[in-house]
Amino acid sequence: MDATQLLKGVLDVAVLAVVEAEDGYGYDVVRRLRAAGLEDVGDASVYGTLRRLYSAGALTSYVVPSEEGPHRKYYGITDHGRTMLGHQRKTWSEFAATMTDLLTPEAAA
Amino acid sequence: MTTTVPTEIASFATSVRAELADLPAEEVEELTEGLEADLAEAFREDLARELGDPSVYAAELRAAAGLPAPVAGKRHTSVADTVRAFGRDSRAFVADHPGLDRAVAYVVSLRPAWWLLRAWAAWLVLGEVLGTGGGLGSLVVLVLFAIGSVALGMAHRPQWVNAVVIAGNVVAAVVVLGMAASLPSSLSGSGSTYDDTGYVEDASGVYLDGQQVTNVFAYDSAGQPITDVQLFDQDGRPLSTVVPGVNGCLDVNCVDVGFWSAMTLVTGEDVFNVYPLEMIEARTDDFGEYVPVPNAQPMTPAAPFAQVPALSPTAGPDATPTQAPTP
Numbered sequence: 231m232d233a234t235q236l237l238k239g240v241l242d243v244a245v246l247a248v249v250e251a252e253d254g255y256g257y258d259v260v261r262r263l264r265a266a267g268l269e270d271v272g273d274a275s276v277y278g279t280l281r282r283l284y285s286a287g288a289l290t291s292y293v294v295p296s297e298e299g300p301h302r303k304y305y306g307i308t309d310h311g312r313t314m315l316g317h318q319r320k321t322w323s324e325f326a327a328t329m330t331d332l333l334t335p336e337a338a339a
Numbered sequence: 340m341t342t343t344v345p346t347e348i349a350s351f352a353t354s355v356r357a358e359l360a361d362l363p364a365e366e367v368e369e370l371t372e373g374l375e376a377d378l379a380e381a382f383r384e385d386l387a388r389e390l391g392d393p394s395v396y397a398a399e400l401r402a403a404a405g406l407p408a409p410v411a412g413k414r415h416t417s418v419a420d421t422v423r424a425f426g427r428d429s430r431a432f433v434a435d436h437p438g439l440d441r442a443v444a445y446v447v448s449l450r451p452a453w454w455l456l457r458a459w460a461a462w463l464v465l466g467e468v469l470g471t472g473g474g475l476g477s478l479v480v481l482v483l484f485a486i487g488s489v490a491l492g493m494a495h496r497p498q499w500v501n502a503v504v505i506a507g508n509v510v511a512a513v514v515v516l517g518m519a520a521s522l523p524s525s526l527s528g529s530g531s532t533y534d535d536t537g538y539v540e541d542a543s544g545v546y547l548d549g550q551q552v553t554n555v556f557a558y559d560s561a562g563q564p565i566t567d568v569q570l571f572d573q574d575g576r577p578l579s580t581v582v583p584g585v586n587g588c589l590d591v592n593c594v595d596v597g598f599w600s601a602m603t604l605v606t607g608e609d610v611f612n613v614y615p616l617e618m619i620e621a622r623t624d625d626f627g628e629y630v631p632v633p634n635a636q637p638m639t640p641a642a643p644f645a646q647v648p649a650l651s652p653t654a655g656p657d658a659t660p661t662q663a664p665t666p
Contacts (some may be wrong), residue, residue, distance in 0.1 A: 241403070249619050257377035261384070273381060274396045277434040278403025279344075284361040287406075310623075313596075 243318040244268060245279050246311055249289060255302040256280060280305050288314050295325050347376045351390045370404055394435060450492060457511035460489035466512060531631030538548045545580045552580050553587055555614040556642045562649040564642055567602070568614045577612035587618065587640075596621050600637040614640050 237244075248254065248262045260273045260281065283289045284336045288311030307315070352374045360369045378390075378607045395467065401408065433439045479585035491504060545552040555578075557568040570578035581599045597618030603607035621629040 237587075255377070256373055257380045260377075260381070272399055273377065277374070278370070278400045278405075281404040282655040284524035296470070301373065302376055314623045321622075 236301065237271060238275075241275060241279050242283065243315065244271075244317040244324060245283065245306065246278060246288065246327075248320070249280075249305050250307045250312065250315060253304050253306040254292075254331060255304050259305070269270070283311065286314075345379065345382075347390060348375055351393055351396075352378065354393035355397045355400070358394050359401065361500060362401075362406060370400060370406075384408060390534040416490070451489065454488045455485055456515055458484040460511035460514040460518075461488070461507075463518070464510075496578070526550070545578060554580060554616050554640060558612060558644070558647045560650045562647045566639070566642075566647065569610075570612050570614060577610055579611040581611055581616065595604075596633055597638075597640075598629070615642065 240262065244266075245259060248259050248266075248323050251297075256277045262273045263276065278287060280289065284291055284305065288308060289305045290308055291303055291305050293303050294300065302326060325326045347593055352371065355374065356371055358369065362370075398408075417487065426620075433443050434604050457482065462484050465480065465484075466477065496504065545555075555568075557565050559565050572578050587597065589597060597620045599611065600617045600619050601611055602613040602617075603609055617639050620632045620635045622632050624630045
């Protein structure tokens with residue numbers, strides 16, 4: 231099973247969780263996702279996801295000038311985003327529990 | 340640390356933007372803002388990294404953002420882009436269809452009529468601004484406007500004059516259409532086309548002291564809650580506090596949200612005047628839209644009181660005549 235396929239379905243909730251922990255700009259979110267263990271996450275996927283969550287009203291954004299020249303666009307979570315994250319957390323833990331039960335030999339028997 | 344973006348990164352970012360060029364400019368800007376900075380930082384951290392194919396990168400960015408793939412029949416959201424694309428597409432379409440080509444040529448031949456019409460529109464606007472009525476002087480102005488409008492139509496104009504003329508044409512078209520639209524009502528002689536219907540929508544629903552009532556809880560004479568109560572107003576209209584498809588709060592703090600759920604009559608009709616109204620839990624989907632939770636059962640939002648004081652059995656018969664039918 232390819233982990234990148236699995237990742238596609240959960241990138242939204244992963245990005246929301248990272249941004250909820252602390253506001254971040256594009257590559258910063260990528261770095262934190264990779265540090266958390268999602269090493270195969272593509273940066274373009276993360277940037278696109280940030281943009282889509284922003285359009286959906288789950289994130290806010292603001293621009294911070296960078297010392298290195300080009301400015302950085304930071305994202306923060308909105309109340310709506312927190313509600314979404316709350317629902318998705320619930321969905322995920324239920325789903326994960328189901329899959330664990332299903333894939334654990336003793337439980338399946 | 341470098342203070343400039345390496346040229347390879349800059350050209351990569353330019354290529355990515357070019358790959359997204361079918362999207363509205365503001366969307367591209369939102370999607371790629373800070374791209375150079377992000378790429379530069381990624382490269383500093385991972386020196387073995389290579390710049391890939393910008394089209395693959397752009398496709399990934401596009402897919403993750405939920406934007407359409409670059410196909411024929413692209414989506415434009417910017418008005419200017421839409422107008423430009425429409426002009427381009429329709430010119431190409433007309434060129435491919437000789438019959439249409441002739442029709443367009445005919446419409447173009449009617450342009451002098453438009454020049455006169457817009458002169459009339461300009462004259463109307465001027466008359467409105469100056470507050471002048473009819474009269475000979477006013478007619479002279481109309482003729483002058485007509486001559487000027489035709490001269491403007493026939494002249495070869497520089498770009499900026501063209502822009503002013505286009506803006507003027509739009510105003511003239513609005514005035515002409517407005518006059519055309521007001522003709523039927525001026526003929527019928529009725530001036531009361533605009534009533535206060537704008538307020539009706541605001542008052543839809545049931546209100547108590549200016550606050551919207553979203554649900555109703557009924558209690559019987561013993562003070563116990565009763566369910567499935569059908570309510571109607573004095574004119575027999577169903578007393579519905581909500582409209583179908585609207586969501587509301589499942590709990591006091593509005594942590595969970597639900598859709599109001601209809602009850603079904605024996606006639607098969609779905610009604611929203613059966614209280615307490617039930618709700619189906621909703622959650623946001625991947626696109627942030629509320630959707631009902633699959634297989635969720637309708638639930639009744641918490642009642643304000645578990646029970647209320649019972650009615651006094653010695654209540655005067657004149658106060659509640661229907662409750663004490665006399666034999």
